Amino acid sequence: MTPGGTLPGVLAVDSGGSGLRAVLAVRGEASGAPLASKEPVRTGPRGIDAGHLLEQLLPMVRQLMADSGVDGLASVAIGAAGLATLGEDLRAELPSALERELGVRRLALAADAVTAYTGALGQRPGAVIAAGTGMIAVGTDLKSWRRADGWGHLLGDCGGGAWIGRAGLEAAARAFDGRPGGSAGLLARAERMFGPVPGLPGRLYPRADRPAVLAAFAPEVATCAESDPVAAGILRAAARNMAESAAAVCPPSGEPHVALAGGLFKMGDPLLVPLRGELAVRLPHARQIPAAGDPLRGALGIAVDLANDELALPHDQQMLYVVTEKT
């Protein structure tokens, strides 16, 4: 708290494929429900468009501040999908714009993998597997960040939703053709979801959201897995790939924590049972714990720690970019 009766807050933002969410915290506690926009921030020639982000964010922040009686922001943390490769404009524009518009002097820009990490594990060393349509593992020993996979559905994201769904549809096609590795159960489910399989290429390839179409089939693979050895094998391979990525980023000694983040893990035991087993084999020194919170909670933790001068996580232009101006 600053003197003079003012009430400062901290702001946390999560910017991703489904839009922007923002939450304000006072004395370390969220002041209310997050506000959300439904429009994803545009990407332009300089990457994620800082102007478009501010256009959506500033009215939300003023609303949050008015609703909670907060009259200043001690810090802001923004988690953004694509920061590592598309963050140029954000790094260039946001520090001065947020100081000018809101008086903000402490700003953290974090990759979405980093907010997933801090949401799950806070400031402890370890590794987090973040999986939805895609899959990335991120880890830290508190000296530097490491990431593995996250290369997208053609080059990797091995074990993620699109990867599992794609493998399931390939098994359906194999069954249709009479090739080895086919599954009649997955073929039946593919036809129920997409219609006759010979028409599947014509329905998949023209779409812009092919990874999401593939990922939509992943829950069918999980449902099949109890009775279908091909489906069970796909999930075992997914678990092995995810554990390989976690092992590539987890500190090799000490007592790191490992957690899972993202919507893919809602499919439950068919994936979680083999994944727990693979992690126990590949990271025997790591403790598997449940994720404490989501990426917005992770951004909030970064904002609070930044406001309190307690941010111990490694800084890095691509993963966690921190601007502070001590005046």
Next chain:
Amino acid sequence: MTPGGTLPGVLAVDSGGSGLRAVLAVRGEASGAPLASKEPVRTGPRGIDAGHLLEQLLPMVRQLMADSGVDGLASVAIGAAGLATLGEDLRAELPSALERELGVRRLALAADAVTAYTGALGQRPGAVIAAGTGMIAVGTDLKSWRRADGWGHLLGDCGGGAWIGRAGLEAAARAFDGRPGGSAGLLARAERMFGPVPGLPGRLYPRADRPAVLAAFAPEVATCAESDPVAAGILRAAARNMAESAAAVCPPSGEPHVALAGGLFKMGDPLLVPLRGELAVRLPHARQIPAAGDPLRGALGIAVDLANDELALPHDQQMLYVVTEKT
């Protein structure tokens, strides 16, 4: 030959992703070099656009006929990529249009896999593996056609150029991350071809010709394979997948012939040695022979046999659609 001193020919056409090629034959022999257009035939709401095909084909045919002194066509055979799923307009429009414009009364429309087959094996029973960017196997016992794979780069085409290149780039990404299954040699080649690997997703995903971009890396995998066990393993898996597809379509008894067609096999021994081995194991009763000719040669064979009432291959709306009008 018809009476009255006229000289009839037969016409063969190959329509694919790189345009149209047409050749005229007189007395079973090509009358000269093929004519080619560089523009692929458009695909519209009713599939491959018959009007656009005719617009390109008719001037080429009139030129070929004038050059060779041919004054009538005893038959026409057209091999078209996509006939099976996108052939509706061709089947509806071409028979009447070609009769009206050129007096053609015997027409065969063949899937490109069928012209690859007949180019390689003629009218014998067997199986052909056709592989370039994609991969499909087609086989016949002369009673019906069978096909396996050919599902495109997300659902299959297992063992084709995009499949091999994709696997090679995944191995490069694994090496970059420090995950198992990585290859430092493939990483170095990927960086030489595409620049620093962290930028690869940004260069691949926005492109419309992603399968071709992936396939462009396949020769690098072949070059690496002699000294790199990961690259060699990718080619062994490609060979296994192709042999599985061939085995799914090849007649299970008798003395079928098996041949390879398409540009992928130019990579030579790194792929051919494991493929010959896999075929010997999976199809011990089949005789592996070199392909006699290319798909245009295959279309020409169909046209000649059709003109001579000797077409013994099975007819089928999607694979080999034949229209004859005996008046």
